[in-house]
Ligand SMILES: NC(=O)c1ccc[n+]([C@@H]2O[C@H](COP(=O)([O-])OP(=O)(O)OC[C@H]3O[C@@H](n4cnc5c(N)ncnc54)[C@H](O)[C@@H]3O)[C@@H](O)[C@H]2O)c1
């Protein structure tokens with residue numbers, strides 16, 4: 001995304017943000033901040049520059065936030081480093097109590113936060129509310145998990161020694177997050193970081209900074225000390241260079257595209273940072289002849305059209321076995337026909353909002369055109385929606401094949417592409433034929449097949465007769481070019497801990 005740098009005077013900025021708060025229907029207008037949050041202070045960019053944030057449903061400017069760069073990022077890192085000793089010294093119970101307040105405030109402000117998400121990201125209000133609850137759940141979960149960060153006393157192999165494995169917070173950490181889940185992708189990182197005693201500097205996506213800043217408002221109200229959680233908005237490459245190049249930052253947790261993940265991994269090599277990378281996917285959704293077709297259709301709708309197809313675990317390739325292909329296609333077409341498209345702020349009753357921007361629409365169009373040119377058929381939809389802007393019709397393509405772009409790349413839009421297969425072996429080969437390895441799904445009522453296919457799929461996550469698999473309690477993450485590390489669950493906190501081995505020797509038995 002191109003950042004347009006604006007220089008706007010303070011009065012105009014305040015007016016813009018008051019107007020946006022009223023457009024979004026916020027109960028508490030102070031949640032919509034137009035400054036970044038560094039070391040407990042709300043700040044403009046050094047040069048005074050800012051960049052605009054659009055409402056993707058209307059294309060109108062919502063407001064603008066500071067266009068910061070390396071200098072402000074460095075100061076946020078230094079603040080995080082100053083705040084670290086006191087924060088990590090607090091007991092896990094003390095940190096948990098503060099985090100619990102943050103969690104409670106997020107839930108108390110659920111409706112406003114949901115409106116901010118819908119306003120800057122576009123998803124329906126019910127999906128935004130669900131995201132706020134999901135985001136809050138990571139904070140509660142990790143506040144509790146921090147109390148159970150146990151080390152080990154290891155049986156010694158030499159008399160007179162005690163061997164300990166002690167878990168310690170890794171230190172100053174950084175996070176870079178995407179626009180598709182502007183709250184939850186932040187708390188999935190910030191919660192384990194802060195709970196374990198680390199401090200964190202966050203760079204949110206430029207399309208959705210308001211959700212991140214609203215979380216910072218509530219973090220401040222919850223009593224999270226200055227410097228422990230900072231939010232720097234602005235130029236991605238410049239901020240990214242500082243976060244990856246600064247030796248004080250010990251860990252970077254990134255969620256976003258595989259291309260940017262690779263770049264950040266290369267940039268982090270110089271300072272040998274610990275990395276968590278939650279990257280793109282190309283999820284197969286296999287429907288076997290022995291599946292419950294109604295269930296599989298419901299599952300496809302959930303996993304394909306969630307957030308208008310803009311979820312990293314969204315189904316990208318629907319592989320359907322020969323024997324039920326026509327029935328599945330016809331039932332899916334009826335279900336897709338019932339999806340309601342529109343602007344979530346104006347209308348509570350919509351299922352699908354707009355795509356994030358016109359570039360996303362163009363990618364969807366390119367995938368459809370490529371598929372059609374290579375022999376696929378558009379069964380439903382296929383065009384920009386009559387609502388205009390970046391709205392797109394929920395689409396079904398039949399007869400997709402592996403040579404098509406839609407088979408190879410993440411479409412990140414509301415296009416259900418159906419591929420036909422004959423045998424189980426063929427389905428597995430097709431499913432695994434991708435550089436990605438995030439989520440996968442299959443539907444079958446046969447127990448033996450279930451175990452075989454589960455073992456054969458090369459993905460970090462597998463939904464079996466289930467399409468909504470994301471939950472705080474389970475380890476979320478991918479393999480292959482979908483990334484490194486796990487978030488959520490009991491494993492998520494390990495990403496922010498180091499193991500210190502201590503050998504206490506010379507112990508006398510008398
Ligand atoms: N695996 C997961 O958990 C997960 C979750 C959500 C999204 N995603 C993936 O994210 C992608 C969509 O999100 P996106 O378009 O925001 O991805 P993106 O990679 O373009 O951007 C993600 C973040 O990286 C920042 N960024 C971009 N270039 C940078 C640079 N050179 N240096 C530092 N930061 C930079 C962006 O500003 C943004 O904050 C999809 O591929 C999706 O699958 C993955």
Ligand SMILES: O=C[C@H](O)CS(=O)(=O)O
Nearest residue numbers: 180181310311312313470
């Ligand atoms: O976009 C991918 C995310 O990880 C969202 S979720 O965890 O599946 O809700």
